Amino acid sequence: MSIIDRAKSLVGGGGDDSFRYQCTSCMEIFESEEAHMGKVACPQCGDRNVRDFA
Numbered sequence: 001m002s003i004i005d006r007a008k009s010l011v012g013g014g015g016d017d018s019f020r021y022q023c024t025s026c027m028e029i030f031e032s033e034e035a036h037m038g039k040v041a042c043p044q045c046g047d048r049n050v051r052d053f054a
């Protein structure tokens, strides 16, 4: 892979790699690139009780 392709994948990135979650404490809906729910914390209140939001 050329360095240009790498730069494109870093900057352009389709957005398909993000997952949507909802905080069960404050009901904030947010997106994260983290696929493992256990590692995701709510950006609003910091709570780790989040669920998949389809």
Ligand SMILES: [Zn+2]
Binding pocket: 023, 024, 025, 026, 027, 028, 042, 043, 044, 045, 046, 047
């Ligand atoms: Zn929250």
